[in-house]
Amino acid sequence: MDFAWTEEQAAFRKEVIRFARTELNDDLERRDREEEFPFDFWKKCAQFGIQGLPVPTEYGGGGADTLTTVCALEALGYGCKDNGFLFSLNAHMWTTVIPLMGFGTEEQKRKYLPKLISGEWIGLHCMTEPMSGSDAYSLRTRAERKGDRYVINGTKTFITNTIHGDLFIVFANVDPSKGANGVTGFLIEKGHPGLIVGKKLHKMGLRTSPMSEVALVDCEVPAENILGKEGSGQAIFTHSMEWERTCILASHLGMMQRLIETCVKYARERQQFGQPIGKYSAIANKIADMEVRLETGRLLLYKAAWLKSQGRHALREASMAKLYVSEATVQTCLDAIQIHGGYGYTTEYEMERDLRDAISGKIYSGTSEIQKVIIAGFQGL
């Protein structure tokens, strides 16, 4: 067991923090208010090599192992305060790039991966529907086979990256009599007839990350657009979720560290009743709790990432990491606001935005309740 980053990983981490601090924070308060996605950040991250980090070098990626990728994402969360942008980046990586790598044909990989890595294209996946969220495989979107083509009809909701998205992975059932085993993933490019990006959804947090509905109206695609095989949607989705639950909250670890440092500084400086508020155990204890949560979150998330680095499955560990880090981040945001008193509640101090952003972590990629269902399920319950 080795709990330290290698020298290269530590140097890389520093470099990512420097990059994120200087390049990925501009104009955030306004963009959050106006729900504006930062395209320039997307391009800068691609130039830096973020989108392609876990992709093998033969497709133009960085060929990094999962732990190194997580190390970089944590550093991004520490240096970049735009959690919405980081969420879009993660959605792109774990629900488009990774399934394409795992299930795409050589032709599909050569066609799409370079564009998704270079920052030219943005990817997304469409699973959730108005009537199916946690029970994802009960989706109603149908793909009817007609010769060597499929005609897809259905509605998707809560879909991230839609408005600027270029490559959609759409899940539809090709044979409802097979239940979940009929669920199939289709690759569909922006502008394809019948693929309609619907109304924009406004939300509490992650406001710089676009979200909307997607409608499929007699959307006809050739059979070669299938990702994997007919009926392998379940495997693709689980594969994506395992990766996403492992990695998506690495940036929250960075966010928690940033909040702790801000709180420690404030607790030392802010004087009430003639002494720094950090001298009061009620405040110091909160900071101790924040520290314990961060370290526990790191252990869980690094363990899941380590398993993935070893080429092993980590569904259970990924669920634990996702559950714990999402809940821990919300509590840490609440504590940070409380430590800052009235200042913490103002937009200027930026913690209210972190809180709004963090709450969504308990919902996307499987709610906290569903993570518990999975963890207990491994115990046969």
Place this chain on the structure above:
Amino acid sequence: MTESTQPAVKDQIREFIQENLASVKGISSFRDDESLMDNGVIDSLGIFRLVSFLEENFGVRVSDEEINPENLKSVDSIEQLLIAKSKK
């Protein structure tokens, strides 16, 4: 693993599925060639519990592409997957 150990392997697979996946769904028996996906014994989470069991007990690595209904639908097909992997 050789083909002569087949009965033992099959027994272990059947026992795992019976104890961990079927009984909680109130299913007390199933045939070795029966599709456990069609009868609801193996659901999306069950697949991963099964894969963890195969990896831990038989020292194999089941890749993401191998996790599909064809390979994992019945006791027979799971055994075939293990045999195929042992020959590689």
